[in-house]
Amino acid sequence: MKRDGLTELITAEKIAARVAELGAEISRDLAGVDELMVLCVLKGAFIFTADLVRHITIPCRIDFIRASSYGTHRISTGMVMLDHHHDPCVEGKEVLLVEDIIDTGLTFSRILEELRSQNPASLRVCTLLDKASARTVPVKADYTGFTIPDIFVVGYGLDAAGLYRELPSIAIPNA
Numbered sequence: 001m002k003r004d005g006l007t008e009l010i011t012a013e014k015i016a017a018r019v020a021e022l023g024a025e026i027s028r029d030l031a032g033v034d035e036l037m038v039l040c041v042l043k044g045a046f047i048f049t050a051d052l053v054r055h056i057t058i059p060c061r062i063d064f065i066r067a068s069s070y071g072t073h074r075i076s077t078g079m080v081m082l083d084h085h086h087d088p089c090v091e092g093k094e095v096l097l098v099e100d101i102i103d104t105g106l107t108f109s110r111i112l113e114e115l116r117s118q119n120p121a122s123l124r125v126c127t128l129l130d131k132a133s134a135r136t137v138p139v140k141a142d143y144t145g146f147t148i149p150d151i152f153v154v155g156y157g158l159d160a161a162g163l164y165r166e167l168p169s170i171a172i173p174n175a
């Protein structure tokens with residue numbers, strides 16, 4: 001889908017194919033697990049999570065956590081806020097954390113620290129996008145959809161000040 005002011009980076013077809021592969025890989029790796037707790041990191045991962053879980057063959061318990069680091073800016077503030085109003089309990093659970101994008105790695109490491117303190121039985125991370133070259137904290141996901149350059153992208157759940165989340169593809173907003 002083309003939209004003015006945007007340059008497409010990853011098509012909807014490529015995303016759909018990769019999400020199906022990730023779901024199959026996760027299902028293979030976790031075969032035998034009775035229940036997988038899927039934690040979607042809001043807001044950016046909501047579309048990715050919705051598509052991914054439909055390719056996972058293990059029974060899932062789906063929950064949501066909220067982290068915010070950008071506000072309305074395009075540069076990470078370095079401050080990660082977790083919303084503690086709704087903290088799903090992960091103690092003793094097999095957990096898959098689903099992220100939209102790992103940029104500096106700050107959000108990811110803050111959430112992992114928090115979840116690990118609750119002693120889950122296992123904790124894996126799946127991210128749709130990885131800006132590996134932008135990392136300031138050395139973290140790595142277990143499952144990655146696409147590694148992209150250090151550029152600001154929108155679409156498929158990712159926003160710029162609340163806009164563009166509904167786009168079916170990943171795109172670069174023209175300056």
Ligand code: IMP
Pocket residue numbers: 044069070076080099100101102103104105106107108151152153154158159160
């Ligand atoms: P980090 O803490 O720097 O790794 O940033 C992670 C969060 O920043 C993601 O979960 C996104 O919400 C947001 N983010 C990072 N890069 C982008 C981008 O290119 N577009 C939209 N949001 C982004």
